[in-house]
Amino acid sequence: MSIKPINSILFVCLGNICRSPLAEGVFHSVLSERGLAGHIRLDSAATSGWEVGSAPDPRSIAVAAEHGVDISGQRARKVLQEDFSRFDLILGMDRANVRDLKALAPQAARQRVHLYLDFTTGAARDVPDPYYEDRQAFASVYRMIREASEALAKRLEANVSPTSGQASSTM
Numbered sequence: 001m002s003i004k005p006i007n008s009i010l011f012v013c014l015g016n017i018c019r020s021p022l023a024e025g026v027f028h029s030v031l032s033e034r035g036l037a038g039h040i041r042l043d044s045a046a047t048s049g050w051e052v053g054s055a056p057d058p059r060s061i062a063v064a065a066e067h068g069v070d071i072s073g074q075r076a077r078k079v080l081q082e083d084f085s086r087f088d089l090i091l092g093m094d095r096a097n098v099r100d101l102k103a104l105a106p107q108a109a110r111q112r113v114h115l116y117l118d119f120t121t122g123a124a125r126d127v128p129d130p131y132y133e134d135r136q137a138f139a140s141v142y143r144m145i146r147e148a149s150e151a152l153a154k155r156l157e158a159n160v161s162p163t164s165g166q167a168s169s170t171m
Contacts, residue, residue, distance in 0.1 A: 006156060008041040010087040011116070012097050016046030016076035019093040019127050019141060021056040023116065025064050025071035026142070027149040034153055044074065045083065047092075047100040051076040057131065059138040067142065084109035091116040094126035120148040120155070 011023035024044040031037045046052070054076045055061070064071045083090070084105045090113045092098035101113045118124040127144050130137035 006040065006088045008043075008087045009089045009091065010079075010083055011042070011044040011091050011093070012047060012079060012101060013044075013093040013127075014046060014048050014097065014129060015051040015054075015131070016044055016078075017051045017054055017057045018060050018129060018131050018138070019145070020044035020046070021071045021074045021076075022060045022064055022142060023091070023093070023127075023145050023149070024074065025069045026067075026145050027152065029067075029069045030146075030149040030153045034157055036153065036157060040156065041087075043083075043087070045077050045079040047079060047097055047104075049078045052078055057138075059130070059135055063135075063138045063142045067146070079104060081106075084112070088112060089114070089119075091119060094129065117144065117148055120152040 009027070011020040011027070013020040013023075021044050024042050028037060028042055031040060031042075056064075056071050056074055056076075061072050079101065081104070090101060090105075090109075092101050092113065093116050095115060098113055098115050102110050105113055115124065116127055127141060127148075128137070130141045
């Protein structure tokens, strides 16, 4: 069975101010380090509408900046129906996000929705929401996201055709 190439990825969490903007920024950084930036369209969104238009949480901005990643220009948005056709891969940060995404997704797009750590590292674990936690929780989430981003980039890199610059169909 042929699987559609991965040319676009949407990272999703509850409010799109802590985990998913961090995942978008960190993954972009990892792609840049590997010379793959510009080959894959990235975005992030929320399953809720609570924070639409808000900048990422200052603690996410700070932990990203400590590692040379600037996410300060991102703004929260809610997942839209068209996202299910615009993105080849939709990665929820936790099981509740995945459940909500699959409930919103048209039947044909549900196979595009995955739990981020399960898809990237094979660990069927949630990226915990650090919103009500301390700065250390944000640092821990950054490390989880960085590890998952490295694994995802390696997986995609192995599938990039040197002639086309596009991901192949083995994802």
